[in-house]
Amino acid sequence: MKTTKLVFAALIAVLLVACNTNDKQTVGFYLTDAPANKDILAVNVDVQAIKYSISSEEGEDAWIDLPMSPVVINLLDFSNGKDTLLSNIELETGVKIHQVRLILGDNNTVMLSDSSILPIQTPSAQQSGLKLNVQSNSEVTSGYKVVIDFDASRSIVLKGNGEYLLKPVIRAYITANSSRIYGNLLPADVATRVFTTDINGDTIATVSDTLQNNLFVLHGLYSGTYDIMVENLTTGETGVLKEDVSVTGGVNINLGELVIPLME
Numbered sequence: 001m002k003t004t005k006l007v008f009a010a011l012i013a014v015l016l017v018a019c020n021t022n023d024k025q026t027v028g029f030y031l032t033d034a035p036a037n038k039d040i041l042a043v044n045v046d047v048q049a050i051k052y053s054i055s056s057e058e059g060e061d062a063w064i065d066l067p068m069s070p071v072v073i074n075l076l077d078f079s080n081g082k083d084t085l086l087s088n089i090e091l092e093t094g095v096k097i098h099q100v101r102l103i104l105g106d107n108n109t110v111m112l113s114d115s116s117i118l119p120i121q122t123p124s125a126q127q128s129g130l131k132l133n134v135q136s137n138s139e140v141t142s143g144y145k146v147v148i149d150f151d152a153s154r155s156i157v158l159k160g161n162g163e164y165l166l167k168p169v170i171r172a173y174i175t176a177n178s179s180r181i182y183g184n185l186l187p188a189d190v191a192t193r194v195f196t197t198d199i200n201g202d203t204i205a206t207v208s209d210t211l212q213n214n215l216f217v218l219h220g221l222y223s224g225t226y227d228i229m230v231e232n233l234t235t236g237e238t239g240v241l242k243e244d245v246s247v248t249g250g251v252n253i254n255l256g257e258l259v260i261p262l263m264e
Helices: 002-022 124-128
Strands: 024-034 040-053 071-074 084-092 099-104 109-112 117-121 130-135 144-151 156-158 164-166 170-174 179-186 193-197 203-207 215-221 224-231 238-247 253-259
Touching: 024 040, 024 203, 040 084, 040 144, 099 144, 144 203, 144 215, 179 224, 179 238, 193 215, 203 215, 215 224, 238 253
Parallel strands: 024 144, 117 164, 130 170, 179 253
Antiparallel strands: 024 084, 040 071, 040 099, 040 109, 099 130, 109 117, 144 170, 156 164, 179 215, 193 203, 193 224, 224 238
16 A cells, blocks of 8 residues: 555656646847848857846846857857857746847957958947847747847948947847748859838848858748848949749748849
8 A cells, every 4th residue: 555655746746847838938149140231250259148028027137147148249140041059048838028138248340351350339328228129920839949140231430530339230030920932042152132021110130141152041930921132232222123922920931943133
């Protein structure tokens, strides 16, 4: 009888542990980038800390430190669909990240096409934290990714005196129920900026990768219809690559090979 009771108690303990485990979900925080122009080889950003909020309430009590060490990241290493993991946390199942706050340090630099490295000025106000709303069009029922999408092409500003200023253009979104539009451009040796505007009015952009058959990837798109545009990196002229691309959240769209429209 004692043995039966011990076995029964052990089974109860296992079930309790399993239930507690099922009540948790892993949330990963990732950084990605929309590339800068062809004259910039690297954009090194000094990420000192990240805070997150799981409610719409503002104030000190609403912000929680993400467990991570300060790190300098070359944004251009993580473009065209690539990303890098910053940290993982565990939350109760169904809980969504509402906002993130990105805190930058002073060690921000840019490498130019001649391999020279210059500091990027960062306004002191930005070091107290850049607050971002986390976009999401779905409920979460399991682990998910929070992506911090840094648009280097619009974030690095060349001033009249030849110095560079960091004016971050960033969006954040939960990957659950989001989609990608991707394809390859012809000619395959002409790097081109590809961009669209999402349902929130944010510009989502990338530069095609001539080392991967001129691949382009636009990510973090929710259900809707998108016009895919291109920009000539030399002249700055723009044209329409593909109109009325219909996206259903969670389904990726392969546009195949597309010819870059003439932009004289």
